[in-house]
Amino acid sequence: MQTDPQTQASTSPTPMDPAQDGTLSTTAPGQIRVIKRNGKVVAYTDDKITVAITKAFLAVEGGTAAASSRIHEVVAELTSQVTDTFKRRLPSGGTIHIEEIQDQVELSLMRHGEHKVARSYVLYREEQARKRAQDNPAADNQSGITVTMEDGSRQALDMGRLEALIRAACADLDDVQPERIINETVKNLYDGVTIGDVNTSMVMTARTLIEQEPNYTYVTARLLMDSLRAEALQFLGVADRADQAEMASLYSDTLKAYVARGIELELLDPKLAEFDLDRLGQALKGDRDGLFTYLGLQTLYDRYFLHSNEVRFELPQCFFMRVAMGLSINEDDREARAIEFYELISSFDYMCSTPTLFNAGTLRPQLSSCYLTTVPDDLSGIYHAIHDNAMLSKFAGGLGNDWTPVRALGSYIKGTNGKSQGVVPFLKVVNDTAVAVNQGGKRKGAVCAYLETWHLDIEEFVELRKNTGDDRRRTHDMNTANWIPDLFMKRVLEEQEWTLFSPNDVPELHDLYGTAFEQKYLEYEAKTRSGELKLFKRMPALTLWRKMLSMLFETGHPWVTFKDPCNLRSPQQHAGVVHSSNLCTEITLNTNAEEIAVCNLGSINLPQHIGDNGLDLVKLENTVRTAVRMLDNVIDINYYSVPQAERSNFRHRPVGMGVMGFQDALYKQQIAYASAAAxxxxxxxxxxxxxxxxxxxxxxxxxxxxxxxxxxSLWSRGILPIDSIALLGEQRGEEYLKMDRSQRLDWDSLREQVKTQGMRNSNVMAIAPTATIANITGVSQSIEPTYQNLYVKSNLSGEFTVVNPYLVNDLKARGLWDNVMVNDLKYYDGSVQPIDRVPADLKEMYRTAFEVEPRWLVEAASRRQKWIDQAQSLNLYIAEANGRKLDITYKMAWLMGLKTTYYLRALSATTAEKSTINDGRLNAVAAVADSGASFDQAADVPLACSIDDPDCEACQ
Structure with missing residues (x-):
C-alpha cells in the first residue's frame, strides 16, 4: 500500500518517545536507559512502544471492533519481543538511542508479517527525519559533552580521536561511510558518558549497518579492537591507549610484557620466556587485526583470550604467537618454526582446533580434540570409563564412547545370579557426568554414545532423547549414534529379518566386520533357531530401520554411522578395530581396553587457496606441509589426563586435517552448490x-x-585411501557400492614413497564441523552450504547479523542491492528464491541449505570420502521431510560409501506461517524434540538440532 506522506502525517503513528520530560532519570544498576534526540537520558519503559505500534496499526486498519481485538493481541506480543531483544542484548543494562528502538519496532513488524503497517511506519519515520533536517539543519545538541574516564575524572570528548578511529576503521573498505558512523555515534552520546560507552556507541552504530553493507562487519571489529587494546595495554602497563597504526611499533613490547605477565599469573608455560621474544615480536603483523569480522573478534574475546579477573590481556597477534610458540616448543629452531606457524594461523590460511587455541603454551596444554573409548562389560570397568570421561572432559575434550560390549537388559549376571539392567541406566550417569564436568568451565561437556544395531537394547537406545517416557531412562544432554554393520543395511534393502543379541552371548561380533562378521552373525542366528541361544529378539530389519529414522526425525538422534566402511578402509585394521566414531562423527580410530583413541585436529581455510585460475595448488601444498607438522607436534606436547590416551597417541600418532569454507570457495569460483561442478x-x-x-x-x-x-598397516602395503575403496567393494559386494574412483594426480609415485619412507601418522585427514574456528576466520563452516543469506546468529558471544557478502556484491553489480532487498531477505528468512527481481542464475547460485537437494550433499561427501582415511562431519538438510525422503537419503549415503553422517537438519512439509516469530530470531531452527510430531506427520515448526543454539557445544 502506497500511503501519501501528507495524509500519513496526520494519521500514522508518532514514533515512540520513551519520556516526555527532558530530565536525566536516576536508574537502578542493570537498567536500560534511552538517549533521546536532544541528548537527554531517560529510563526505558515499554508503554510508549505499545502506543506507537498501536497507532501504526490504527493508521492502516482503522479502529473497528474486529480490528481492535486483533490489534490488542498483536501489539502486546510485539512489544514484548522488542523489550526482550534489548534485555537480551544488554543483560547488565546500558544505553540505547531512540532510533534503535524504532529500528527494532520496524523489524518486529516485518518479522510478524505486518508489511503494510511496517511500510507505513517506515515512510512516516523518513518524513519526520526530513522535517527535522529542514527545521534545524545545523542542530548540534551534543556540544559540550564530557567523558568520564577510567579513573573517574572527566575530560572533554576528543572528537579528533573519535573521528580518526572511525576513519581508520573504514580505511581500504568499499561502500562504507565513516561520516555516517561518526554522526550516529555522537548522537548516541550524552554528557558524562563513560569512555567505555563511547567505544560501545561506535561499535553498536557500525554493527547496525552490517545488514545493509557486509563490509561494516570489518569496521565494527576494528572499532571493537580499540577497547580490546585499551584493556590489554593498560593491564600490561605498555600504554594507556593506542590506535591500530601505533600497534606496529607497540606489538613487540606488548608480546614481552604479555608473556611475562602470563607466566607471573601462572597461566603461561615459563618455557615461553626462553624464546627470543624480540625476534618473535618483530614478526608480529599488527595489520592482521583488521582481518577479523565482528563475530570473529568478539568470539575470540569472549571465549579464547587469556584473562585475569575477567580482564583480557591477550591481543590477537599475541594470541596467535602464543599458540605458535606452544606448538614449536620442542623444535630445534623454535623461533623459526614459531614464526612459520604464526604466519599460517594469523593469515587465516589454516586454523588450529579449539582445544589447541585454548591451551597451547599454557601450563596444561591439552591440545587434542577428540577421545574415543570402549566400555568393558564389568561394573568396575564401566565406572572407570565414566571416570575417564570426566577427566578427559575436564580439559576440553569431546568424547565418543563405544557401549556395545555391555550386556543387554535381562541378560544373566553370573556374579550375583541376577539379571542385568542393560546399557541405558549407565548412559544416564554418563549424561549427568557430562553436565557436571563442563570442560573446565569453558563450555559444556560433550559426549556421544555408540551402540551396534544388533544389540538387544537398541530399541530403547534410539529413544534416549525422547521427551516422553520414564525420565530415568532418558538422556537429554548427551548425543547418541547408531553403529550400523553392512549386513543390517542389506537386510533392510532386501526386507529380511534381523536378530538382536546380548553381547555377552555373542562376544565375537563386537570385533568383527565385513564377511567375517556376516559369517559369525549367521552362525548365531542359527543357534537361536536350534535353541542354543535363549536371549534374542527377531524382527523385520525394515521395522527397526524405520524406528531409527523416526527417532532421528523426532529427536535428532541417534546419528547414522556405518561400521564396515570405517573398518575396511581403516589404515590400521592390522592393529585393532574401529568401534565408534567421536562426538562429531569424523574420527574413526581403533579402541580397546588398553587404548583410548585420540585425534588432533585443524582445518585448511579453502577460500584462502582459490586464485584467479581456481585452486592454487602451490599455496595449498605449502599450507598442508606446515599444518601436518603442527598437528604432529601436538602429539608430543599434549597433556594426557589418562594413561590409555597417551599410550594410544604415541603408538599410532593420528591427526585429522580438514577443511572449512567450502561454500565460500564455490562462491569465489561462481559455482552453485547444487551442481555437478561443485x-x-x-x-x-x-x-x-x-x-x-x-x-x-x-x-x-x-x-x-x-x-x-x-x-x-595399509600404508606399509602401498594401499592408500583411494585404493581402500576396492577392499570395501570386495567385502560388501560391488552391487552395494556406488563410489567414483577417478583420480587426477600421480598416485603411483606417492604409493612407492610411502612404502619406502613410511608414515609419521597412522591417519592424517578428517573433516570436523569447525563451527567456532570458522567464525573466527570469517568463513562458512566446514563443508556446509550457506544456512541463510541474511540472518541473526546466536551463540555464547551474543547475537550477530550475518549477511552473505558474495550475494551482496553480485546484487550490487546488477544494481539490485537496496533497502527493499534487505527487507525482502528478512521477510523470506534469508532466501532469494521468492524474490522476483533476483535473476535466475543468482537464485541458483545462492540457494540456502534447505534449498539444496540432499543428494548434492551426499554426492559431494562421497567424492571427498574416497580420499579421506578417516571421515567427515556431514550434516544433512532435508526440506519437506518425510519418511520416504529420509529413507532414500540415508540409503544413498550408505550406497555411496560414506562412513558416517552427523545431524539431520530437517524442515517439515508444512510449517507455521512465520515460525521464526516465536523467539524473535530470523534463524530459529527448533529442535525436533520440541515438536512432538510423529514421523509420518508434518509438524508446525522446523525440525532439527538448532544450528545456532547458543547452549549447544557439540560442534564448537
Whole structure:
C-alpha cells in the first residue's frame, strides 16, 4: 500500500518517545536507559512502544471492533519481543538511542508479517527525519559533552580521536561511510558518558549497518579492537591507549610484557620466556587485526583470550604467537618454526582446533580434540570409563564412547545370579557426568554414545532423547549414534529379518566386520533357531530401520554411522578395530581396553587457496606441509589426563586435517552448490589435500621416524585411501557400492614413497564441523552450504547479523542491492528464491541449505570420502521431510560409501506461517524434540538440532 506522506502525517503513528520530560532519570544498576534526540537520558519503559505500534496499526486498519481485538493481541506480543531483544542484548543494562528502538519496532513488524503497517511506519519515520533536517539543519545538541574516564575524572570528548578511529576503521573498505558512523555515534552520546560507552556507541552504530553493507562487519571489529587494546595495554602497563597504526611499533613490547605477565599469573608455560621474544615480536603483523569480522573478534574475546579477573590481556597477534610458540616448543629452531606457524594461523590460511587455541603454551596444554573409548562389560570397568570421561572432559575434550560390549537388559549376571539392567541406566550417569564436568568451565561437556544395531537394547537406545517416557531412562544432554554393520543395511534393502543379541552371548561380533562378521552373525542366528541361544529378539530389519529414522526425525538422534566402511578402509585394521566414531562423527580410530583413541585436529581455510585460475595448488601444498607438522607436534606436547590416551597417541600418532569454507570457495569460483561442478570441485580439492597431507606425513617420517605401528598397516602395503575403496567393494559386494574412483594426480609415485619412507601418522585427514574456528576466520563452516543469506546468529558471544557478502556484491553489480532487498531477505528468512527481481542464475547460485537437494550433499561427501582415511562431519538438510525422503537419503549415503553422517537438519512439509516469530530470531531452527510430531506427520515448526543454539557445544 502506497500511503501519501501528507495524509500519513496526520494519521500514522508518532514514533515512540520513551519520556516526555527532558530530565536525566536516576536508574537502578542493570537498567536500560534511552538517549533521546536532544541528548537527554531517560529510563526505558515499554508503554510508549505499545502506543506507537498501536497507532501504526490504527493508521492502516482503522479502529473497528474486529480490528481492535486483533490489534490488542498483536501489539502486546510485539512489544514484548522488542523489550526482550534489548534485555537480551544488554543483560547488565546500558544505553540505547531512540532510533534503535524504532529500528527494532520496524523489524518486529516485518518479522510478524505486518508489511503494510511496517511500510507505513517506515515512510512516516523518513518524513519526520526530513522535517527535522529542514527545521534545524545545523542542530548540534551534543556540544559540550564530557567523558568520564577510567579513573573517574572527566575530560572533554576528543572528537579528533573519535573521528580518526572511525576513519581508520573504514580505511581500504568499499561502500562504507565513516561520516555516517561518526554522526550516529555522537548522537548516541550524552554528557558524562563513560569512555567505555563511547567505544560501545561506535561499535553498536557500525554493527547496525552490517545488514545493509557486509563490509561494516570489518569496521565494527576494528572499532571493537580499540577497547580490546585499551584493556590489554593498560593491564600490561605498555600504554594507556593506542590506535591500530601505533600497534606496529607497540606489538613487540606488548608480546614481552604479555608473556611475562602470563607466566607471573601462572597461566603461561615459563618455557615461553626462553624464546627470543624480540625476534618473535618483530614478526608480529599488527595489520592482521583488521582481518577479523565482528563475530570473529568478539568470539575470540569472549571465549579464547587469556584473562585475569575477567580482564583480557591477550591481543590477537599475541594470541596467535602464543599458540605458535606452544606448538614449536620442542623444535630445534623454535623461533623459526614459531614464526612459520604464526604466519599460517594469523593469515587465516589454516586454523588450529579449539582445544589447541585454548591451551597451547599454557601450563596444561591439552591440545587434542577428540577421545574415543570402549566400555568393558564389568561394573568396575564401566565406572572407570565414566571416570575417564570426566577427566578427559575436564580439559576440553569431546568424547565418543563405544557401549556395545555391555550386556543387554535381562541378560544373566553370573556374579550375583541376577539379571542385568542393560546399557541405558549407565548412559544416564554418563549424561549427568557430562553436565557436571563442563570442560573446565569453558563450555559444556560433550559426549556421544555408540551402540551396534544388533544389540538387544537398541530399541530403547534410539529413544534416549525422547521427551516422553520414564525420565530415568532418558538422556537429554548427551548425543547418541547408531553403529550400523553392512549386513543390517542389506537386510533392510532386501526386507529380511534381523536378530538382536546380548553381547555377552555373542562376544565375537563386537570385533568383527565385513564377511567375517556376516559369517559369525549367521552362525548365531542359527543357534537361536536350534535353541542354543535363549536371549534374542527377531524382527523385520525394515521395522527397526524405520524406528531409527523416526527417532532421528523426532529427536535428532541417534546419528547414522556405518561400521564396515570405517573398518575396511581403516589404515590400521592390522592393529585393532574401529568401534565408534567421536562426538562429531569424523574420527574413526581403533579402541580397546588398553587404548583410548585420540585425534588432533585443524582445518585448511579453502577460500584462502582459490586464485584467479581456481585452486592454487602451490599455496595449498605449502599450507598442508606446515599444518601436518603442527598437528604432529601436538602429539608430543599434549597433556594426557589418562594413561590409555597417551599410550594410544604415541603408538599410532593420528591427526585429522580438514577443511572449512567450502561454500565460500564455490562462491569465489561462481559455482552453485547444487551442481555437478561443485561435486567435481569437492573431488578435486580433497584429492589435492589428501595427496599433500600423505606426502607431508611421509616426508616427516624421514625426519622423525614412522609411527611405531606402521608395519602391517595399509600404508606399509602401498594401499592408500583411494585404493581402500576396492577392499570395501570386495567385502560388501560391488552391487552395494556406488563410489567414483577417478583420480587426477600421480598416485603411483606417492604409493612407492610411502612404502619406502613410511608414515609419521597412522591417519592424517578428517573433516570436523569447525563451527567456532570458522567464525573466527570469517568463513562458512566446514563443508556446509550457506544456512541463510541474511540472518541473526546466536551463540555464547551474543547475537550477530550475518549477511552473505558474495550475494551482496553480485546484487550490487546488477544494481539490485537496496533497502527493499534487505527487507525482502528478512521477510523470506534469508532466501532469494521468492524474490522476483533476483535473476535466475543468482537464485541458483545462492540457494540456502534447505534449498539444496540432499543428494548434492551426499554426492559431494562421497567424492571427498574416497580420499579421506578417516571421515567427515556431514550434516544433512532435508526440506519437506518425510519418511520416504529420509529413507532414500540415508540409503544413498550408505550406497555411496560414506562412513558416517552427523545431524539431520530437517524442515517439515508444512510449517507455521512465520515460525521464526516465536523467539524473535530470523534463524530459529527448533529442535525436533520440541515438536512432538510423529514421523509420518508434518509438524508446525522446523525440525532439527538448532544450528545456532547458543547452549549447544557439540560442534564448537
Amino acid at each position: 561435486v567435481d570441485f569437492a573431488d578435486q580439492s580433497m584429492e589435492a589435500i589428501s595427496y599433500y597431507a600423505i606426502q607431508a606425513s611421509s616426508n616427516l617420517a624421514v625426519e622423525r621416524g614412522s609411527y611405531s605401528s606402521f608395519d602391517g
